[in-house]
Amino acid sequence: MFGHVSPLKVYIGIFAALMVLTVVTILVAYVDLGEMNKVVAMGIASFKATLVVLYFMHVKYSSRLTKLIVVSGFFFLAILLTLTMADYGSRQWVNPPAILQ
């Protein structure tokens, strides 16, 4: 009656994509990319999470208000991570490691 009913194909396709990405993220863990190891692993995880949010959680077919709420939440998560990192990153400069030890 209301609410978008996705075809079966979409769910099977998204599941297959998530499985492929799981295999990719495991294989890539055995390749040494230096500092990029974390970035690649988190990038793949974020792509998988986006697929789940859009298709399994139906946000792709939700109202603009719901979309706005979802995006705002991840925006606040980004603030949490970025500002905390910036704080700790700059504290070490104020207190050199030699003084701490």
Add this chain to the structure above:
Amino acid sequence: MHADAHGHAGHGHGAQHPALQHQFETMGQQKEAAVLGMWAFLLTEVLFFGGLFMAYMLYRIWYPDAFVAASTSIDLKWGALNTVVLIGSSLTMALAVRAAQTNQRKATVNWLILTMVLGTVFLGVKVIEYADKFEHHHVPGPNFVWAEPGHEAAGADAGTASDHAVSAQEAANLQNHTQIFFSLYFTMTGLHALHMIIGIGIMLVITWQAYSGRFSSEYYTPVEMTGLYWHFVDIVWIYLFPLLYLIDRS
């Protein structure tokens, strides 16, 4: 009197869906409010787990060697198996919602039961993993022992006393810092498992309601809300798996 009653029905108040609560105009509006409220709750959960992810990232940057050593000591195959199981349970949950949307009562019940079975398999694997940690003294606390594979060899060829002191200091650091890793490991996977147990509990109720025929294509909001919660738990694991098991395996 008679005309009055007909007039009343004519205004659309007579044919209300029994699940429509009086503060909502339509079923669509009621569902929209539920979706919005559920997402508001899930976003508090995002920030709740986000704080733990933040702590993990920071300690990983501070003690990279200890975190790589501890993370590599975890058996990858159980984590990989659980990833497949949990993403599979997200698929069956999505199919349960779809079955409810399309008036398939039996299919809704069956997909929900399968989702609970897969969730229980996940928790069972977690029990095997936790038991393994207890066996290897990898549970933080007084009995925590970090034995690095190459430790004995490094101690044997240590020539001077100062070399020995340095390696003893390094061993003590490794003992402390791997313990931080396992503290975060148990906190994050433990809270994730708790969310799954709650999810299975909610699903038991929803499955019973679905079996009793409470849902239809016009009203399946509780099934969809349970789905949103379950998919969120899946997303947390999608991040936990690479963070705890995968990064820097090479």
